[in-house]
Amino acid sequence: MHLFRKIVNRKLCSGVNLALSKDGSSLRTLCTSARRSTVMQAWVIDKYGNNSVLRFTKNAPFPIIHYPNEVIIKVHAAGLNPIDINMRGGYGAATMAMKRDPLHINQAGSEFPLILGREVSGEIMECGLDVPYFKPGDEVWAAISPWKQGSLAEFVVVSGNEVSHKPKSLSHLDAASLPYVAVTAWSAIVNTGGLNKNNSAKKRVLIIGGSGGVGTFAIQMLKSWGAHVTATCSQNAECLVRDLGADDVVDYTSGPVETKLKTLEKFDLILDNIGGDTERWAVGLLKPWCGSKYVTLVTPFLRNTDQLGLADGMMQTAVTIATKALKHITKGVHYRWGFFAPSGRALDDISEMVDEGKIRAVVEQCFPFTEVPQAFAKVEKGHARGKTIVTVAREQEE
Incomplete structure (x- = not known):
């Protein structure tokens, strides 16, 4: 086409x-x-x-x-x-x-x-x-x-x-x-995370930051594919996130969110929209040695190139991702960065899902x-x- x-x-x-x-x-x-x-x-x-x-x-x-x-x-x-x-x-x-x-x-x-x-x-x-x-x-x-x-x-x-x-x-x-958040979530979950409509049934997914644009879209898409979705958000957004289909919702304003998440069954995929300190504890919530993946949309790539220039910034970025990937693969989980990737083909599929009532x-x-x-x-x-x-x-x- x-x-x-x-x-x-x-x-x-x-x-x-x-x-x-x-x-x-x-x-x-x-x-x-x-x-x-x-x-x-x-x-x-x-x-x-x-x-x-x-x-x-x-x-x-x-x-x-x-x-x-x-x-x-x-x-x-x-x-x-x-x-x-x-x-x-x-x-x-x-x-x-x-x-x-x-x-x-x-x-x-x-x-x-x-x-x-x-x-x-x-x-x-x-x-x-x-x-x-x-x-x-x-x-x-x-x-x-x-x-x-x-x-x-x-x-x-x-x-x-x-x-x-x-x-x-x-x-x-x-x-x-929808378009920007949809193709961003699609890129992170499908292209990087490896989930799709054919293999998501009964997969356990954690979305950190479930009430924003990417989070609200990701919840609906994954639920339409049969995944079990847990999302973090504030107490004020809990009703919205549950209404979108999240199976479990954890309020980050009522105490350490990692403590509550550790009481739940481990996950096959984590989509992190927040970054910062979450990376320190979130990777430990994944199922080890099962091909599980942590995908973060908060990366230092653009910050590195802004501060160090293109060549040095790209070099620093490569070293960072390689170091983190190696560190976590030894623990039996995959560490990945997700990036926005414009795609008319992805939007074609998403448009169908919207018209079928699976995404709002x-x-x-x-x-x-x-x-x-x-x-x-x-x-x-x-x-x-x-x-x-x-x-x-x-x-x-x-």
Whole structure:
């Protein structure tokens, strides 16, 4: 389904994007429809910092299709995540700069003005030449890679292989709460943890941090696959977590959470969304010598590259993961790091699960496009009970 035609592309000064075929014999348009504007409304940052760096503009550059596998999405709603707070402050800037495509940054070679927002639900406006599986008007959702311009804008350009048709049963507002956390959980549980719908029955899984975006999604997905799920959360979130299907819920505010967890049967998989001190005691909760895995989404990779530079940071990261993996394998358990991995194919499967009633959106609060700084402040407080969403198209159309 996800086709890619190897052609060299070139943007002409007229603003129309054309592609040169591999043999150089002909030029073909990259888009299925012409660009409608040159500017759009967006929230941007011009430097890294606190909430004061967020700036609203009506003159953000309209996104352009540079490659034949890209699409432009008209944004109806955008989801916010802790990574947006971190990126606003410059976290991971060194690695993101290495990953950014020169065609998608400004002429000075800077990422600024930078648009944040990693989740989008909207409709296809334009398609590249090699995107036969979408057409203008299709309702879609996507998780956007951190090194690309984000969804806090009227339009966003993304790779077609990162996009999926939106679940028919969800509004754009609800749909925007899922893509980033869904593919993050999918990557950690399926790609790294090794569980899937065919082998999860009766597996015991512990989710540390069960009330946030990744946790609420992971609980539902694992329960739909037949796993036994234990989750940690605060007392205020216990009802939500149980309602999502968690078999056991441990309140971390009522005493040492590790003491309570040690009274339970050991686990086949632990998904750690919190990090910090949890790593010290959580690995000991796994079944030894049974292929059990501890997967943490809190890694030092970006921090290392920010502080030490790319080469030294990657070297330090490799040493750290190797040391920890070796230390824990001698105890009969596997230590792994989980990472976000955008995938339209994963979202295809997740969309089906949503429409079958196995996954539901958990939205805590919704903000209009004019109140993006307030939405950031909400996410920055932590203690999430679901997702924070920003509506975009609805307000622009009123």
